[in-house]
């Protein structure tokens with residue numbers, strides 16, 4: 001039974017979030033193909049970012065090799081997924097801070113990656129990570145360098161050992177008079193195709 005881990009950073013909620021709609025367009029074909037969806041709802045969970053009060057305890061557990069501790073539940077779940085989907089709105093040119101807090105929680109040395117004499121080596125099972133996002137303005141084409149969310153996740157894939165990273169984005173949605181529905185439908189079709197291609201290629 002293959003598992004797709006849905007990291008839901010759509011913190012405005014499923015009733016209104018357009019990024020959540022894109023995520024659902026991706027997940028439907030995955031479920032049809034027999035994938036089981038496991039959702040991590042970051043809005044509800046509010047994972048802790050690392051700070052002075054929790055960092056030392058975590059480092060001690062890692063140094064002692066106690067990686068089966070409950071503190072690393074999220075990390076073990078992340079590491080063992082077959083496909084990973086992040087969905088989040090484009091905020092401040094990247095994504096909401098809660099997504100970064102989650103990334104801190106799962107990026108555990110010895111679980112998600114480790115260091116070898118040659119450098120960092122990823123330990124994640126997933127071969128593909130997909131990022132579904134929607135933007136009020138534009139951050140592609142000549143504005144592509146403004147985009148820091150997908151670019152950051154792609155860099156993290158290097159650390160995790162995940163070979164394939166695909167970003168699906170609908171943008172220009174908050175521009176007055178924008179053809180929002182058309183742009184969303186196009187992005188949803190892209191999300192579906194991305195899922196189908198992943199299912200075809202195993």
Ligand SMILES: Cc1cc2nc3c(=O)[nH]c(=O)nc-3n(C[C@H](O)[C@H](O)[C@H](O)COP(=O)(O)O)c2cc1C
Pocket residue numbers: 010011012016017018019020088089090091092093094134135136137138173174
């Ligand atoms: C706090 C906040 C920050 C935002 N920052 C940006 C931004 O930097 N660039 C942009 O194009 N749109 C920005 N937007 C607009 C959202 O990206 C856009 O409305 C998006 O479709 C919301 O996705 P959602 O419906 O999944 O929540 C921001 C919106 C909010 C509420």
